[in-house]
Amino acid sequence: MRHQLLIATTIVGLASSTSTPAEPPPVPDANVAEAKAIIKSFFGSLKGELETAVAQGGPQNAVMVCKARAPVIADTITKDSGWDVGRTSLKLRNPQANAPDAWETEVLEHFEQRKADGEPVETIVYAETVETDDGSEFRFMKAIPTLEVCLACHGTDLTPEVVEALDQAYPDDQARGFSLGDIRGAFTLSKPL
Numbered sequence: 001m002r003h004q005l006l007i008a009t010t011i012v013g014l015a016s017s018t019s020t021p022a023e024p025p026p027v028p029d030a031n032v033a034e035a036k037a038i039i040k041s042f043f044g045s046l047k048g049e050l051e052t053a054v055a056q057g058g059p060q061n062a063v064m065v066c067k068a069r070a071p072v073i074a075d076t077i078t079k080d081s082g083w084d085v086g087r088t089s090l091k092l093r094n095p096q097a098n099a100p101d102a103w104e105t106e107v108l109e110h111f112e113q114r115k116a117d118g119e120p121v122e123t124i125v126y127a128e129t130v131e132t133d134d135g136s137e138f139r140f141m142k143a144i145p146t147l148e149v150c151l152a153c154h155g156t157d158l159t160p161e162v163v164e165a166l167d168q169a170y171p172d173d174q175a176r177g178f179s180l181g182d183i184r185g186a187f188t189l190s191k192p193l
């Protein structure tokens with residue numbers, strides 16, 4: 001009984017001294033804030049270009065815009081910010097460019113579990129400081145929810161024109177059949193500490 005009380009006191013003490021949950025290892029908050037800001041700008045650019053391309057030539061035209069522009073936007077942000085920035089998924093459209101490494105695969109699987117446990121996809125993130133051969137690295141991932149606008153190219157009900165464009169550009173496409181609210185994938189960022 002006394003033992004339980006002691007634990008309770010410890011947990012309360014922890015909760016009041018830090019704003020982050022006790023579960024993941026402690027990480028510098030400045031890095032989390034920076035990663036979130038980069039993702040906001042990355043997502044904003046992608047979504048903006050996508051919407052313009054869809055408005056100009058329909059989703060079948062936007063497939064090729066996405067193929068050409070997504071890696072360029074990611075590269076530009078990587079160069080400007082000093083962070084390695086990309087997107088990944090358990091079901092890939094472009095496995096050459098976006099395949100997850102072992103750490104990312106584990107985090108993505110964990111994200112699916114957290115969603116199944118009832119956590120809103122919009123807020124699912126994970127941060128960790130990992131040790132590599134070159135020293136410490138800060139890694140951050142944020143789940144990407146499937147929105148209405150995504151369904152034209154990642155949903156279950158694609159037009160024949162979109163199917164044709166996708167089949168031509170991505171013969172091994174696994175990124176179809178998503179529903180609203182599914183985890184489409186994740187932003188993945190890292191930087192050396």
Ligand code: HEC
Binds near residue numbers: 059095151153154
């Ligand atoms: C006009 C078609 C189109 C729309 C709409 C679209 N995407 Fe994609 N998506 C693509 C293409 C094409 C790629 C492959 C890009 C590449 O070659 O790197 C892709 C790749 C991705 C990837 C990278 C992982 C992978 O599968 O290679 C993610 C994550 C993603 N899309 C999420 C989204 C989300 C979220 C939305 C809605 C906000 C969305 N997409 C809307 C066409 C589209």
